[in-house]
Amino acid sequence: MKHLISVLVENKFGTLNRVAAMFSARGFNLESISIGETEDAEVSRMTIVTRGEDRIISQVLKQLNRLVDTIKVTDLTHQPHVERELLLMSLKLTKTAQHEIFELINVFKGKVVDIKQKSITIEVIGSPDKINTAIDLFRPFGIRELARSGAVAIHRGEN
Amino acid sequence: MHEQGQKLNGSEIFFECLRRENVEYIFGYPGGALLKVYETLHEVKDIKHILVRHEQGATHMAEGYARATGRPGVVLVTSGPGATNTVTGISNAYMDSTPMVVFTGQVPSTLIGNDAFQEADIVGITRPITKHNFLVKDVRELAATIRKAFFLATTGRPGPVLVDMPKDVLNAECSFEWPDSVDIRGYKPTVKCHMNQVQKAAKMIAKAKRPLFYIGGGVITADASEELRQIAMAQNIPVTMTLQGLGAFPGDHPLSMGMLGMHGTFWANQAVNNCDLLIAVGARFDDRVTGKIDTFATQAFKIHNDIDPTNVDKNIKVDLPVVGDAKDFLASILTELPKNHEDRSAWIAQIMAWQEQCPMTYADEGDSLKTEFVIDEVSKQTAGRAVVVTDVGQHQMWTAQYYKFTEPRSIITSGGLGTMGFGLPASIGAAFGVTDRPVVLFCGDGGLMMNIQEMVTAVHNKVPIKIFLINNSYLGMVRQWQELFHKEKYSFTDLEESNPDFVKLAEAFGCRAVSARTPDEARIAIREALAYNDGPTFVEFRVIRKDMVFPMVPAGGSISDMLLARLNPKTMV
Numbered sequence: 067m068k069h070l071i072s073v074l075v076e077n078k079f080g081t082l083n084r085v086a087a088m089f090s091a092r093g094f095n096l097e098s099i100s101i102g103e104t105e106d107a108e109v110s111r112m113t114i115v116t117r118g119e120d121r122i123i124s125q126v127l128k129q130l131n132r133l134v135d136t137i138k139v140t141d142l143t144h145q146p147h148v149e150r151e152l153l154l155m156s157l158k159l160t161k162t163a164q165h166e167i168f169e170l171i172n173v174f175k176g177k178v179v180d181i182k183q184k185s186i187t188i189e190v191i192g193s194p195d196k197i198n199t200a201i202d203l204f205r206p207f208g209i210r211e212l213a214r215s216g217a218v219a220i221h222r223g224e225n
Numbered sequence: 226m227h228e229q230g231q232k233l234n235g236s237e238i239f240f241e242c243l244r245r246e247n248v249e250y251i252f253g254y255p256g257g258a259l260l261k262v263y264e265t266l267h268e269v270k271d272i273k274h275i276l277v278r279h280e281q282g283a284t285h286m287a288e289g290y291a292r293a294t295g296r297p298g299v300v301l302v303t304s305g306p307g308a309t310n311t312v313t314g315i316s317n318a319y320m321d322s323t324p325m326v327v328f329t330g331q332v333p334s335t336l337i338g339n340d341a342f343q344e345a346d347i348v349g350i351t352r353p354i355t356k357h358n359f360l361v362k363d364v365r366e367l368a369a370t371i372r373k374a375f376f377l378a379t380t381g382r383p384g385p386v387l388v389d390m391p392k393d394v395l396n397a398e399c400s401f402e403w404p405d406s407v408d409i410r411g412y413k414p415t416v417k418c419h420m421n422q423v424q425k426a427a428k429m430i431a432k433a434k435r436p437l438f439y440i441g442g443g444v445i446t447a448d449a450s451e452e453l454r455q456i457a458m459a460q461n462i463p464v465t466m467t468l469q470g471l472g473a474f475p476g477d478h479p480l481s482m483g484m485l486g487m488h489g490t491f492w493a494n495q496a497v498n499n500c501d502l503l504i505a506v507g508a509r510f511d512d513r514v515t516g517k518i519d520t521f522a523t524q525a526f527k528i529h530n531d532i533d534p535t536n537v538d539k540n541i542k543v544d545l546p547v548v549g550d551a552k553d554f555l556a557s558i559l560t561e562l563p564k565n566h567e568d569r570s571a572w573i574a575q576i577m578a579w580q581e582q583c584p585m586t587y588a589d590e591g592d593s594l595k596t597e598f599v600i601d602e603v604s605k606q607t608a609g610r611a612v613v614v615t616d617v618g619q620h621q622m623w624t625a626q627y628y629k630f631t632e633p634r635s636i637i638t639s640g641g642l643g644t645m646g647f648g649l650p651a652s653i654g655a656a657f658g659v660t661d662r663p664v665v666l667f668c669g670d671g672g673l674m675m676n677i678q679e680m681v682t683a684v685h686n687k688v689p690i691k692i693f694l695i696n697n698s699y700l701g702m703v704r705q706w707q708e709l710f711h712k713e714k715y716s717f718t719d720l721e722e723s724n725p726d727f728v729k730l731a732e733a734f735g736c737r738a739v740s741a742r743t744p745d746e747a748r749i750a751i752r753e754a755l756a757y758n759d760g761p762t763f764v765e766f767r768v769i770r771k772d773m774v775f776p777m778v779p780a781g782g783s784i785s786d787m788l789l790a791r792l793n794p795k796t797m798v
Contacts, residue, residue: 076411080360084352091353121538128535134357134377137411 068097069123070149070219073112073130074138077103081135085112088133094118094126098194098216109137113218115194146222152215153190153197158208159183167207174200185210193217227401235364235395236265239328240272242371245403248272248299250290250657252283256303257343258330261395275657275686278678280307282650284314285676288323289654292637293612293664295448297324297378298654304330305343308389309350313644315385316354320641321469322446324383326374327355331391334362348389356384364397369404376407381414382533383446414532418549418557425545426504426528426554427561433502433526435572436462439485439514442469442640443507443531443551450474450633452555453506460562461569463576465493467508468621468640472630477609482576483585486514487778488622492579494776494784497522499575505529507551510540511641512780520783530554583776583789585626592743594768596620596695599747600627603665603693606751611665612637612655614690616648616672619701622774624667646675652690653683663691663755670696670724680734680761687760692731693751694765697772698724705773709788721770731763738763 075081082101089096097115104111116126123141130139142149157167159181171178171188174196180187190200194217201212227233227241239262243251251274255263266274277283280302287298298318302311308329318325332341348360357377359370367390374386430436444453450473457464457480464474465482474481482493497503503525508514510529515521518541529536529543530551537546547554587597600623603611609631615621615638630636637655639647652666673694683690698721707715731738737757741747741764750764776787 080348080352083349087353121542125535125539128537132533132535134409134412 067119068115068117068143069126070142070147070217071114071116071127071130072140072142072219073114073136074104075110075112076135076137077108077110078135081110082112084133084135085114085130088129089116092125092129094122098214100216100218102218111218113216115217142219142221147219148222149193149217149219150191151194151197151217153200154179154187154213155190155201155204156185156187156210156212157204158210159186163207167204170203176200229401229403231401232398233401234261234265234398235367235390236261238364238367238399238401239371239390239395240265240269241401242368242403243272243299246297246371246375250275251299251301252277252286252290252654253301254280254283254303254307256307256330258304258332258392259301259395261392262301262330274301275682277650278681279676280310281314281646282676282679282682284311284318284325284327285644285647285650286654286657286679286682287325287327288314288318288321289614289637289651290658291318291323291325291654292651293634293655294658295446295634296658297326297375300325300327302327302329303343304332304347305345307343308347309345312350312354313642315351315387317639317642317644317647318385319354319356321639322383322442323385324378325385326378327385327387329387329389330395331360331389333393334391335393337391347387351387354385355387358387358389360389361391361394364394364399365402367394368402372404373407373409377409377412381412381416415534415548416532416550416553418530418547418554420557422545422547423554423557424561426547427558427563429502429526429528429545430460430462430504430558431563431566434567434569435500436460436502436504436569437482437496437500437525438462438464438474439497439503439505439508440464440466440470440473441506441508442467444470444473444555445507445633447507447532447551448633449507449552449555452552452559456555456559456562460566461573462504463496463573465489465496467511467514468625468636468638470508471625472633472635475631476629477631484625486511486784487516487780488626488774488776490580490585490626491583491776491787491789492576494778494787495579496576498524498785500525503527505531505543506554507531509536512540515540516778516782516784520785590769594742594744594747594766595772596623596697596766596768597627598744599693599695599751599766599768600624600667602748602751604628606755607663607665611635611663612659614638614648614652614655614664614666616666616668617643617645618669618672619697619705619772619774620667620669620695622702626774645672648672649676649692650679650682652692653679653686653688656688656690664689665691665693667693667695669701670694670698670720670727671700673727677730680731680736683761684735689758690761691754692736692761692763693754694727694763695768696724696727696765697768697770699770701772702774704771708771708773710779727765728763736761736763738765740765740767742767
């Protein structure tokens, strides 16, 4: 099944390569990986989406922990968490489809970030599932270009 | 000796750090990016530099030294090709968990990424084959980085660490600051075993009717042989060992089952199949040990102690994992074990019966020389006390089968990677580390040629290794598989026409050399070689060409389906 893993790593050159190379060397699935600085400038957070049966996921977590530059590895899958992905997508804009496109943007609580006579660029934020659905529904209008950020995730706060 | 706070250049800092890590030997080769280091080295008298003839040789020597002594091996090579030549040796050390620190020169940091002369991204290249690696970008980070490198290489599950040092960093000056301690926040190996798990394990051991120790190299690394011996003897538990674990338990003791796995003894593999408790310590359930996983030790409750959590449940699902150092595990077991235990005499008798059914014996072939005889004879003449280094192939398996290892740190062999060419340089490194025991190398005619240039290093430094060349003029193990599994298509494994005259070759290097063709000649040649200590000595044994190593479990087969053929005709089934 799908797993969402959050990894705190040393913010050093080569760390992303170490993690990605470990996945490929050991034949683990790597669906998406995103990385950025945290509140501590020396630490980055990686959010990794992977798939596998429990035995494989257990190896993934242990192999991640084994890397010297990883500080903390958390499998968020079965813990309360918030997961978001950003979609940027440019669509063909035609008079006939214009109305429907704007309706769909509203449905997905998206935003128009750029609009020209023949094209419209929108952003949608949500879970990767929501992003998948959005792409499916916008596809008939003609996608010119598309970029996904990969998932980022953190724990939900405590009471 | 330099002091804390003194102004030094990068090269001086480099040697001062090695001094503080108590480094005795560096195995190295100079080059453009290291000119400053070798300029400084000229005045260094307390650290000995051994000049090799190929950087791969340096890495295997460092590994031989590390495996023989338990201390980290140190390698120093230049940038580009010097660095890339270390890749096989680093990979070998990584697979066999050997502590090693490899220092590479690098082009000046301003040129990195410009495809400069002798530039290679060695940090990128070695990331998957090192425990960790570093590129030092500022001379002020050099001392702390070297300290970290030694710490990482030698703690937890040991392994190779690489430090890449650009030329300008080695020239630049700063005040020397040696850190008091090392703290790497993402690196906290579990040394101490969880007491609950240990207590559970002790209970299982005491009540098992048919227990078996399955011992790997981790027990030798952790220096836990004594604890193992005490438990096995007090509790009457038989011990089988992996290739790297040989010597952890005395091979001449009745409880020793010898090696298990593909070329292990019949009775060790039968014991694995029939035990009710398997206690794996410092071993990793390698495919050469388990054969077909579904049929491995199916009746057994499995306890697995290893310092590396990734080894647990990687190949085989175990019932009781205990992460931690092998010495801590065995010492804790020893204190937790009740005095009374199950009667195991029936189990031991059963194993003895398997042993009689299919003993490790070899035929007398008259005047023809068998490798088993050569190894058996060396074992007898050294009373099992030599440091034995091997290369890779048939002779390696025969060594594991017929040399009676009695002490830990006695076998130095390329187990994980299976690197042909490992033996000669590794034996040289071992002999620098160990001077009170003979260092014996068994090597095939294929592997010897892969690092033959290091004969120069052995001769020049008068290293008293005994080079025992097992010459069948075949790539024997590949030939064996071709005969058994590949329709006898002997593609490119017959070296007879292309091999050099090895005695003349050894003599050309300045090495004393003889050839032996019969058991009588072999006996005398071995005696003379063991008595000669003024430098290396070389004996070529012209052995029967087409002998095969048995018993054997075909790759991927169940260990209950061993091929016993040719081992002992009376037991052929």
